[in-house]
Amino acid sequence: MGEFNILLLPGDGIGPEVTESAxxxxxxxxxxxxxxxxxxxxxxxxxxxDAYGVPLLESTINTAKKSDAVLFGSVGGPKWDDAxxxxxxxxxxxxxxxxxxxxxxxxxxxxxxxxxxxxxNDRVRNTDMIIIRELTGGLYYGKPKRRWTNKAGRMAVDSMxxxxxxxxxxxxxxxxxxxxxxxxxxxxxxxxxxxxxxxWREIANEIALDYPDVELEHQLADSCAMLLVxxxxxxxxxxxxxxxxxxxxxxxxxxxASLGMLPSASLAGLxxxxxxxxxxxxxxxxxxxxxxPDIAGSGKANPIGEIVSAxxxxxxxxxxxxxxxxxxxxxxxxxxxxxxxxDIAGSNESWVTTSEMTxxxxxxxxxx
Ligand code: IPM
Ligand code: MG
Numbered sequence: 001m002g003e004f005n006i007l008l009l010p011g012d013g014i015g016p017e018v019t020e021s022a023x024x025x026x027x028x029x030x031x032x033x034x035x036x037x038x039x040x041x042x043x044x045x046x047x048x049x050d051a052y053g054v055p056l057l058e059s060t061i062n063t064a065k066k067s068d069a070v071l072f073g074s075v076g077g078p079k080w081d082d083a084x085x086x087x088x089x090x091x092x093x094x095x096x097x098x099x100x101x102x103x104x105x106x107x108x109x110x111x112x113x114x115x116x117x118x119x120x121n122d123r124v125r126n127t128d129m130i131i132i133r134e135l136t137g138g139l140y141y142g143k144p145k146r147r148w149t150n151k152a153g154r155m156a157v158d159s160m161x162x163x164x165x166x167x168x169x170x171x172x173x174x175x176x177x178x179x180x181x182x183x184x185x186x187x188x189x190x191x192x193x194x195x196x197x198x199x200w201r202e203i204a205n206e207i208a209l210d211y212p213d214v215e216l217e218h219q220l221a222d223s224c225a226m227l228l229v230x231x232x233x234x235x236x237x238x239x240x241x242x243x244x245x246x247x248x249x250x251x252x253x254x255x256x257a258s259l260g261m262l263p264s265a266s267l268a269g270l271x272x273x274x275x276x277x278x279x280x281x282x283x284x285x286x287x288x289x290x291x292x293p294d295i296a297g298s299g300k301a302n303p304i305g306e307i308v309s310a311x312x313x314x315x316x317x318x319x320x321x322x323x324x325x326x327x328x329x330x331x332x333x334x335x336x337x338x339x340x341x342x343d344i345a346g347s348n349e350s351w352v353t354t355s356e357m358t359x360x361x362x363x364x365x366x367x368x
Contacts, residue, residue: 003036004318007067009060009094012046012080012087013291014301015073021303021358022071022310025330028365029314029323040067044094045075045087045291055083056090061097064284069317070094071310072286077293091286095135100266100284101166102173103133103245104316107232107252107262110332116257116344119229124255129235130177131252133245134170135266137162138196140242162196162241167203174239175211176270181236184215188224188240188248200241221248228252249288258344259289260302263309271316283317285309295342299353302341304331307361330364 006026010019023039030037042060043051055075064070072094075087094100109117109127117124142159149155174185187204189197201218208216219227221244227234228248232255240248253262265271268282287305295301308331315324338349339360345351352360 001034002318004068005038007064007070008039008041009044009070010073011044011075012077013074013293013296015291017301017354018287018303018306019071019073021354022306024358024362025307025327025365026310028362029326032365033323044090046077046080048090049080049083049087055085055087056093064094064098068280069313070284071313072284073306074287074289074291076291092140094284095266096141098282098284099136099268101134101136102170102267103135104265105131105133105249105262105288107131107256109256110335113257117255119255124232127232127255130237131245131249132170132174132237132239133249134166134242137166138242160196164203167200168207171204171207171239173270174237175207175214178214178237183213184236186217186219186235186238188219188221188238188244190221192220224248225251253288258302260343261304262288263305263312264288265312265316267316281317283313285313300342301354302343303354303358307331326365326368329368330361333364334360
């Protein structure tokens with residue numbers, strides 16, 4: 001029995017709809033397992049720009065720090081493309097100020113869903129990997145980072161900077177998670193060109209000595225991009241820097257056909273898998289899809305990415321494995337029954353609305 005404070009940051013576009021779905025599912029879990037989830041709500045991204053003039057308030061960061069976990073929707077949209085500070089600054093700022101250095105993005109092609117993938121059936125079958133992306137360093141944050149003008153014209157610089165500590169802790173997350181899976185880590189860098197890549201590889205090799213039961217392989221980012229399409233089922237745990245992780249995780253996600261189905265966790269430490277109540281790790285949970293402004297409010301949004309993100313929150317921040325599984329099983333159940341939202345329905349299939357899909361998943365949780 002636990003009491004938990006959850007900060008909801010629904011954001012823009014379909015963010016509020018899918019976050020509402022996730023809280024309904026969380027409430028069904030609370031009722032079934034005897035927990036209490038208390039929610040606080042705040043604006044981020046474009047909606048915060050409209051209300052406060054900035055995408056992320058200091059007070060929101062403070063509330064997030066006091067909460068047990070943050071459930072995030074998505075931010076951005078054409079309305080704010082020319083804003084002085086863009087909506088995306090909200091998520092970049094939250095990651096840094098909450099110290100969420102480990103981004104976990106699972107990519108699993110569920111049995112029976114292979115046909116929906118844009119990649120051939122026999123290639124995607126059995127694909128089940130997690131991508132671990134370093135989230136608070138590298139090109140996104142390195143200094144110098146600025147624009148200026150000189151005699152030759154416009155100039156710009158972003159810097160890829162990593163310390164040993166930053167690389168060490170993210171690679172350890174990969175090895176720890178691999179232990180509970182297929183025991184293989186693929187570390188991705190550009191050691192053939194970049195200094196950061198050489199250091200990254202060196203540190204990965206050193207850490208591997210502490211995990212003799214886990215196999216370590218190295219891949220260069222470019223050939224890794226190719227392998228993700230040609231042999232996706234060869235991967236187990238892939239670990240890489242912020243920029244490469246951003247790119248490769250979108251590429252891997254599309255193997256599953258719908259970005260709308262995939263969750264992510266951004267953590268400030270090692271996940272507390274299976275250690276119910278013993279350790280809480282700070283985390284922010286969000287679907288990997290964007291705000292889809294074209295379908296916002298139409299009932300076409302797929303709530304599964306956010307609902308499964310809520311399951312991740314239960315598992316990684318609250319140590320509630322059974323409760324997380326209940327959500328995941330319910331989602332698998334409704335998909336196996338053939339329920340589809342618009343984004344994953346075949347051209348001849350009928351589809352259900354966001355709230356119909358949510359109701360089916362809630363019913364599934366209750367009956368488990
Ligand atoms: C992601 C997104 C973000 C990123 C954007 C919205 C800033 O693409 O989470 O992958 O680049 O990290
Ligand atoms: Mg991205």
